[in-house]
Amino acid sequence: DQQVKQNSPSLSVQEGRISILNCDYTNSMFDYFLWYKKYPAEGPTFLISISSIKDKNEDGRFTVFLNKSAKHLSLHIVPSQPGDSAVYFCAASASRTNAGKSTFGDGTTLTVKP
Amino acid sequence: EAQVTQNPRYLITVTGKKLTVTCSQNMNHEYMSWYRQDPGLGLRQIYYSMNVEVTDKGDVPEGYKVSRKEKRNFPLILESPSPNQTSLYFCASSQSTVSYNEQFFGPGTRLTVL
Numbered sequence: 001d002q003q004v005k006q007n008s009p010s011l012s013v014q015e016g017r018i019s020i021l022n023c024d025y026t027n028s029m030f031d032y033f034l035w036y037k038k039y040p041a042e043g044p045t046f047l048i049s050i051s052s053i054k055d056k057n058e059d060g061r062f063t064v065f066l067n068k069s070a071k072h073l074s075l076h077i078v079p080s081q082p083g084d085s086a087v088y089f090c091a092a093s094a095s096r097t098n099a100g101k102s103t104f105g106d107g108t109t110l111t112v113k114p
Numbered sequence: 115e116a117q118v119t120q121n122p123r124y125l126i127t128v129t130g131k132k133l134t135v136t137c138s139q140n141m142n143h144e145y146m147s148w149y150r151q152d153p154g155l156g157l158r159q160i161y162y163s164m165n166v167e168v169t170d171k172g173d174v175p176e177g178y179k180v181s182r183k184e185k186r187n188f189p190l191i192l193e194s195p196s197p198n199q200t201s202l203y204f205c206a207s208s209q210s211t212v213s214y215n216e217q218f219f220g221p222g223t224r225l226t227v228l
């Protein structure tokens with residue numbers, strides 16, 4: 001039972017355009033969501049997070065949107081840059097039931113073409 | 115430099131030969147965790163520790179052991195490795211005691227079990 005799904009294994013966009021990465025979850029107890037970026041041969045690095053009390057969080061070019069009723073979140077990157085080419089993972093946690101567990105999606109490989 | 119270190123970075127071993135992958139962080143973080151990354155399966159949590167002497171199972175703990183005797187170290191032990199434990203392993207730490215704050219990841223250990 002995969003509780004966090006990233007249905008698009010890959011995404012290709014042109015430099016300067018918007019990149020939208022999607023993530024769906026099934027566990028209604030999840031109330032914290034994080035996005036990580038991973039370059040080849042490196043560990044993941046934290047990008048942005050959102051808690052369920054919000055529906056949007058913005059940090060520079062990165063914005064995460066949360067739709068609780070649809071159990072869906074998305075990461076928007078505007079404008080996209082070639083250096084954004086990486087694998088993006090969404091992760092979810094349920095703070096009230098199991099604060100130590102993190103559940104990750106499969107990842108989406110983003111390619112930004114110059 | 116604040117970092118999470120893992121050793122070894124690469125290891126090829128044979129079935130049944132006990133091994134330990136070390137993880138150390140120099141940020142005085144409370145929370146530490148181990149993940150494995152496999153193609154098409156994203157990151158899956160093996161074990162986590164919310165404090166010294168406190169450890170708990172993640173989603174895929176079978177075949178692994180951990181210990182947290184001191185805050186900075188969180189070794190991953192494979193008592194009798196099998197080929198299905200061939201994977202890329204990441205250690206992570208977080209300042210708080212929970213999983214849903216930013217986690218800092220190590221560079222990864224690529225393990226091959228023949």
